[in-house]
Each structure stands twice: as C-alpha cells, then as structure tokens.
Amino acid sequence: MYAIFFDYNGTTYRLPTNPEEISVTNTQAVEKYNVLKLGQIVVPTYMELKEYSFECEFPHLQYSYVTVKKEESFKDAKHYMDVFSKWRKQKAPIRFMAGNVTRKDTLYKDRINTLVLIEEMSISEKAGEEGDKYVSFKLIEYRDFNKAPYYKIDQKTGKAVKGKGDSANPKKNGYHVVVKGDTLFGLSKKYYGDGAKYTKIYEANKDKIKNPALIYPGWKLVIP
Numbered sequence: 001m002y003a004i005f006f007d008y009n010g011t012t013y014r015l016p017t018n019p020e021e022i023s024v025t026n027t028q029a030v031e032k033y034n035v036l037k038l039g040q041i042v043v044p045t046y047m048e049l050k051e052y053s054f055e056c057e058f059p060h061l062q063y064s065y066v067t068v069k070k071e072e073s074f075k076d077a078k079h080y081m082d083v084f085s086k087w088r089k090q091k092a093p094i095r096f097m098a099g100n101v102t103r104k105d106t107l108y109k110d111r112i113n114t115l116v117l118i119e120e121m122s123i124s125e126k127a128g129e130e131g132d133k134y135v136s137f138k139l140i141e142y143r144d145f146n147k148a149p150y151y152k153i154d155q156k157t158g159k160a161v162k163g164k165g166d167s168a169n170p171k172k173n174g175y176h177v178v179v180k181g182d183t184l185f186g187l188s189k190k191y192y193g194d195g196a197k198y199t200k201i202y203e204a205n206k207d208k209i210k211n212p213a214l215i216y217p218g219w220k221l222v223i224p
Contacts, residue, residue: 010186
C-alpha cells in the first residue's frame, strides 16, 4: 500500500487519500556553444532541483477509501487547507515522504524522502461533492543554502580550521524514550538543532525503526 506524509516542525501528516501517480522531474542543466566547423555542441553543467507533482482528494468526511482509518487521526479538508496555507505563508521547507508500506508499516528503500517547498497548489471542488477538495501539488526540492561549514581560528597557526560546531550535540544524553507526538524530525531538531539530521537517529536505531515516519511511545532510541 502506498502512503504519503508531510512532516514539519515535529508534526507528521499522512494524506487521507493517495494520488493515482506522482510525477518526478529531474532535469540535467546544460550550456550550448557554437564551435567553428562543428556547429552547436552541448555541455552538461549540473543537475537541477527535482520537482514532484501529483493530485489528490481531501475529503471532508471519513469515507471508506480514506487511508487514515483511526477516527481520532482523521482531519477534514479544511484542516489540511489551513495547514498547507500556513506553511506556504511562512515560506517553510517541509519534509515530503512517499513510498510503499507493508503490513508492518515498513517503507522500502525506494521511497521519496526529501525537503521541499510547495511551489504551486491548485484547489478545486466538484459538483455534488461540496466540502471535498481536489488539490494539485507542485513541489520543488529544497536545499538549505544557509548552512555553511563551521570554522574556527587555530590559536597557534592563525589559520581557519574546520570545527565541530555543525555536529556538536550539547543536549545529548545518549538516548531518548519516545512519548506520544514525537517524530524523528522533531527529535533531530531538539538534539541537533536541525530536523533534517533525523537520518542520524534513524541509522542508529534501524533495529527498531523500519519506517522513519513512524515511531512509537516507549521505544528507547539511541541519540548518536
């Protein structure tokens, strides 16, 4: 079964319905030159940011085909529209995850798991389905350009050397016992100051964690 999640600031949302397909665009940027006697040639430069696009339904009632089965976990269309609008207004990068889920809620290695911005979001309603929202998403891969390597001045040589400021963990106590509402993204932000480093915790606890989007109260996780 396919599942799609958005995670922001320690809160994970599973979409109530799955799209028929997700389109992924990954373009090779090139530069073209005119060379004497050869004509036009093309030179590859870099890979452009990936783009993800899909359409899905956000129902206002918990219909039988809704993927979120627990009544307390179901949110109506208005709730999702408010959440997505807030994220866009804040210009916030959010984590986008999608992949096949087994009966044990295990995401396979071919899953999508990346930070994105919601570049476009088109909302429509259909006659006879008032309250239900059909949303077309266009997401673009986000890379944090503000995170430069940490350097310090060596007092003996006077030269700049790479320090440990980027990976230091002053709050680390060796482990964390999961409570209700915890997510790997939230724990990473708590212990490392950066939610995007959640993979460090995931890799250290792969014996327990099969799906990075799902952790359960009572688990004792190693914080590396």
